[in-house]
Amino acid sequence: MSAALELHGVTKVYPGGVRAVDEVDLALEPGEIHALCGENGAGKSTLAQIAAGKISPTGGRVSGADRVGLVHQHFELVGRLRVWENVVLGREPRRGARIDAAAARERVRELARSYGLDVDPDAIVETLPVGVAQRVEIMRELAREPRVLVLDEPTAVLAPVEIDALFRTLETLAARGTAILVITHKLAEVLAHAERVTVVRAGRVVMRSLVAETSIDAIAHAMVGGTIPALAERARTDVVPAFVARDVAAGDGAHALREATFEVRGGEIVGIAGVEGNGQTALADAIAGVLPYRGTMSLNGRTLETLGAGARIGAGVRSIPQDRQREALVLDWSIAENVALGDHDRAPLRRGIAIDRRAENALATRIVERFDVRTPSIRTRAGALSGGNQQKVVVGRTLSGAPVFVVAFQPTRGIDVGATALVQSRLIEARNAGVAVLLVSFELDEVLALADRILVMYRGSIAGSFERGAFDRARIGALMAGA
Amino acid sequence: MDSFAGFVSLSLVKATPLVFAALAGTICERAGILNIALEGALTVGAFAAVAVSFATGSPVLGLFAAVLAGIALCALLGIAATRFGVDQIVAGTGLNLLAAGGTAFGLVVVFGQPGASPEVHALGAGGEKALIVAAFVAAFVLQAVLDRTPWGLRVRACGENPRAVRSAGVDPRRVRVTATVVAGALAGIGGAFLSLGELDIYSDGMTAGRGFIALAAVIFGRWTPLGAAGAALAFGALSALQFVLQRAGVPSELMQALPYLAALAALTGIVGRARAPAADGVPLDERPAHIGRMAKGSVENRGD
CATH class of the missing domain: 3.40.50.300 (P-loop containing nucleotide triphosphate hydrolases)
Incomplete structure (x- = not known):
């Protein structure tokens, strides 16, 4: 034939x-x-x-x-x-x-x-x-x-x-x-x-x-072209509630967040499993303070409603946005300028009314080393980096800023296996160090691999909850489809 | 204003150029071209109509010339935006300046005097009525074309997601340029109505921002031909009302701002929600924002 x-x-x-x-x-x-x-x-x-x-x-x-x-x-x-x-x-x-x-x-x-x-x-x-x-x-x-x-x-x-x-x-x-x-x-x-x-x-x-x-x-x-790098080991941690959301609803239309009540404890990764468009974006945007919402959120007992997006970052709520090119980086800026973005108005990056360039460079150098960003220099334009290296800059910025609670939205979307393993390992290390992590991913395998607890989102609500050790792939898959 | 009939007929006269321009704007925006060169298209239409009527003695030839002039100007926008990737607003602004400067210069070249032309043969009362009727017929025809014909479907698709049009095997550049050609013809007629219908001269600045008011009518009419024509009619009535209220002491500047306030109201949802075509004003190679981020679409305007 x-x-x-x-x-x-x-x-x-x-x-x-x-x-x-x-x-x-x-x-x-x-x-x-x-x-x-x-x-x-x-x-x-x-x-x-x-x-x-x-x-x-x-x-x-x-x-x-x-x-x-x-x-x-x-x-x-x-x-x-x-x-x-x-x-x-x-x-x-x-x-x-x-x-x-x-x-x-x-x-x-x-x-x-x-x-x-x-x-x-x-x-x-x-x-x-x-x-x-x-x-x-x-x-x-x-x-x-x-x-x-x-x-x-x-x-x-x-x-x-x-x-x-x-x-x-x-x-x-x-x-x-x-x-x-x-x-x-x-x-x-x-x-x-x-x-x-x-x-x-x-x-x-x-x-x-x-x-x-x-x-x-x-x-x-x-x-x-070789073996896949192993992930960081997860350590035993003491868990205390860090982030608490009660009856949070945000956005409107088919992709709205209708009702979410959950907590994320320090030292655990809570994974949100779900198909794209089931309210995850509204949830992440509400937590970041860029989308109005109903309901309440608190971090270590402190109410977040009075804080705007910038103040939330200062309070330790930090995000890895889902679209690195649109929401995280200014592509025409250098790596150093990008890592300062969001932290530019407080110590140690701010000195008086100016940005401390030496502190900015030191931070950028630290991130480039620790997150293995492949770049000729910290002065390189972010837009000139590959997707994986751009993502490492974003993740590095988020995790280097003394986070208490991290929302990681599709943190490995569209990046290669090596970069994926590095990003996932750094998230596990942050968890081991006591950070509360909310992982939102449309890849069920990623959620299964990283999460200590899984919440399934369907049509803007939490449809189910699973503890590590009792992950039931078939059941989670069914809930994701609305069964 | 002596009688209600007089007010209605003045409203229709004031509305007609707006209806033509608003239909032109609607068809462009539905195809994804934000045509701010409508003001310029009205200007060159009004000028060409008078110039050709002056040269030939035939106002009908003048009307045809207006159509051609409008097409030339709007097609330039379409071609610049699709083939050469020029920003639509920048191109439109440039064309408006070109139209204003070109007609001011043309007055001197053709009539040997700046500011205004001498009186020429106009379309007359019969021609004026015919164009008024034509404006509203055009609204119904355009609505049907948009809703029911293959070309209309392609225009609507092009204004929402030109990439989908391309993957369906249709060249979105062509669809957008054709839309600007149709728009140019309509706006050209609107211009001819101003100079040869209502009056019998061309004078500098006679379009007086009608091209922009038409864009407001497009929004107020929620991007449909019938809606835009209705909005244009309402704005025409407002401007007829000016003559009444001016006598009562209401400042005319306030009345002139009303169309824009109405468009603002439509956009902010005070008068029902309006939702622009997703790729309105978006260059062909860019993804409309809601496509890559379906989830985000929910927090943007949704017209339901």
């Missing part, structure tokens, strides 16, 4: 000389589910874009790209339009000058029936749960009858049950002859559903195998 998609010696060099993809050969057979694995920055997404004909390679040959559908990691849907409008956009069925809405709806229903994608054609996309929105994106691609479907990190935003439903759909598609390429860094999924696996590292293919003939360890080893 001829391949549905073939890449021969494909190379992509970006202006500036970054070799994102280097001499990659890849062939997809009709009806197979093929996993493409690699760390962040290994070149997977670039490869997907090339395979789908969205960007052209600087070298090599691609055949079959005209029949490739691409399901994006961040859905490219129009939130305020209806499902059917999104599906037919660009290829609208017409009756005279108008769109034939009835035909479009029928098309959606037909796709829904034939692939088991349960979606209401008239729903407004932004009101849909993430898993359903993803079905809309898949449906839009299927409407073009592709021979190959490429999915970029499709499970990153899904709850475990939704992941199962997704793979059932993909298996249906594959059974009908569509070639499926799933880009992922979650290895358990690979082994459960794919037939073949290709691993890329630094733009090159470093491993090809039938899934049946390999193991998670072998794939992980190939991805990292």
